[in-house]
Amino acid sequence: MSEVRGVGIGLGVAQGPVARMSEPLPAPSDAPSSLAPEDETARVREAVGVVARELEARGAQAGGAARDVLEAQAMMAEDPTLEAEVESRVAQGRTGEWAVFDAFASFRDQLTAMGGYLGERAADLDDVAQRVIAHLRGVPAPGVPDPGHPFVLVAKDLAPADTALLDLDKVLALVTTEGGPTSHTAILAREKSIVAVVGAAAAKELVDGETVIVDAAAGVVTTRPTAEELDRASNRAAARAAAASAPLTPGALADGTPVPLLANLGKPGGAAEAVELGAEGVGLFRTEFLFLSAHQAPTVEQQREAYTELLQTFPGKKVVVRALDAGADKPLAFLNDAHEENPALGLRGLRALRASEDILREQLTALAQADAATDADLWVMAPMVSTVEETEYFTALARDYGIKTAGVMVEVPSSALMADRVLAIADFASIGTNDLTQYTLAADRLLGSVASFQDPWHPAVLRLIREVGDAGRVNGKPVGICGEAAADPLLAVVLVGLGATSLSMAPTALADVRASLLEYTLDDARVIAEAALTADDAAGARAAARAAATREKETAS
Structure with a gap:
């Protein structure tokens, strides 16, 4: 048995034989074209149009986030700047295949150099180029293999167009050698x-047909597993399936201590x-x-409509809305489009809103109006609060607009260290562990190259949460x-032990966390939390918590 480590996505475990993604098409030759430039240009335009329409069709079929991703890829394929670059190469007598390959590669290198969110879009650009070149050659684009049985798909990275329409009856798990936690x-x-x-x-060393265990919760792929390991993984998968189908109950610990389990949402449409x-x-x-996606801030009326749609889905229940969190990987032309050498440490979150206070005031106006029109329990919080003064500013402004419950996000070590002063003013705090980990460990959470540092189990992060x-x-x-x-079942228990009173996560993680809390x-x-705090690193904290959890279960039985 040996282990291959990466970044786990989700909480499940699966096992099966490996099937590797087919290799990319070979690079086109730089030989001159036998066609006139206008004919080559027409070929390329036709191929790009076909690929763009195919991506849009796949997106419409997949729906959800996949649709957004694939529509973005279709727009990428027909980007006017890229089109001009391709046609300039064709005008020099090159083939359409080589022109597409070279122009797209140039743009890909630019995105890669930018790093972060844009860097991880480079793989999307590669996929578009491969599809256009395949159409020009009259051959199928590289895609997901079909070995005729369920399999663990192993790839360099997976294109959104392939991920969106995976046959989940066949694909047991995904393993990629590249990509990070924010890749498509x-x-x-x-x-x-x-x-x-x-x-x-x-994972590039994995071969077709070998059996592996993919443990997303641990971020580990086990090769050459023993029969005992395979049985244990199978039992875990069955237990997870049973938990997912169990009757829904409010989040709580085994002694009845309530721990409300809430959802992280990005659009009102996900509420139901x-x-x-x-x-x-x-x-x-x-x-x-x-x-x-706007060139100017949405109106109060547009915002009110969206917030009202959300709040109506949760009558009588708590709904925590975060004020606009722009900057870093989410620049907005009308808010903070100035170039910054290190935008993660620049004008983002509440800082950006204070610099354009009219946007914040309009958002608070729309939220207050939506609150008045619905029965939900609206809470509003400011992003990226780093000082006591910022806390005073936001809570006072929110109350001026009739927001009854105003709080702050704790994502910066300074606000965690000053939490006693911050919470003397704010009505509540919500800890954003992704950014808190990033700033505590000085590791950009959007970069796959430092993904190993982006681990909320690190004792330094846990101490700040405490x-x-x-x-x-x-x-x-x-x-x-x-x-x-909050979506990690064991870490959720630790977080409650450190003083968290509610947990919010992707809705698909709720069943796992609910089942885990009921065991302690x-x-x-x-x-268990104290055991994790005694460790020196994230792996040690995870192991110590797991050992303590086992002891507590044995003592209870």
Whole structure:
């Protein structure tokens, strides 16, 4: 038995034989074209149009986040700047195949150099180029293999067009050697609840037909597993399936301590499904969807309509809305389009909103109006709060607009360390573990190259969370968790032990976390949390918590 490590997406475990993705098409020759430039240009335009329409059709069939991704790819294929670059190469006497290959490669290199979110879009550009070249050659585009039986798909990275329409009766799990936690493969794997491990560089050594175990919760691919390991993985998968089908109950510990389980949502349209999956409310509603595709800020009326649609789905329940969190990987031309050398440390979150305060005031106006028109329990929080003064500013402004419950996101170590002062002012705090981990470990959470540092199990992160939990208890204020850490079943127990009073996550993770919490009392959770805090690193904290959890179960039985 040996292990290949990467970044786990989701919480499941699966096993099966490997089937590798076919290799990319070979690079076209740089030989001159035998056709006139205008004929080559016509060939390329026809091929690009066919590929764009095919991507749009796949998106319409897949729906959800996949549709957005594939429509973005179709727009990428028909980008006027790329078209001009291709045609300039054709005008020099090159073939359409080589012109597409070279122009797209040039753009891909530019995206890769930018890093972060844009860097991870380079793989999407490669896929578009491959599809156009395949059409020009009259051959099938490289795609998902079909060995005739269920399999674990192993690839360098998976194109959105392939991920969107995977046959989930055949594909047991995904393993990629490249890509990070924000790649489109990861995004779509989360949405479809596919067991996946991405960025597992050593997976390039896996061969067709060998049996592996893919453990997304641990971020590990086990090769040459023993019969005992295969049985254990099978039992885990069965237990997870049983938990997912269990009757929905409010989140709680074994001793009855309530721990509300809430949903992270990015659009109002996801609310109904979240309720079906057992969400007791919303712990993080991201409002960026209204702003990111716009050239100017949406009107108060447009915002009010969207917020009202959301709130109406949760009558009488808590809905936590985050004010616009722009900057870093989400620049907006009308808010903060100035170039910054390090935008993650620049004008983002509440800082950007204060610099364009009219946008914040309009958003608070729309939220207050939606609140008045519905029966939900609206809470509003500011993103990227780093000082006590920022807390005072936002809570005072929110109350001026009639927001009854105003809080802050704790994503920066300074606000965690000053949580006693912050929570003396704010009505609540919500810990964004993704950014808190990024800033604590100085590792960009959008870069696959430092993904190993982006682990909320690190004791430094856990100690900061404990600071906030303790401050919440002293001030009598609720402390929620809305980062991806809340979706880890064992880490969810640790977070409650550190003082979290609610957990918010992707709706597909609710069943796993609900089942995990029911196995431990509050005292157990505190013991397990203390064990994790004694470790020196993330792996040690995870192992210590697992050992403590086992001891608590044995003691209870």
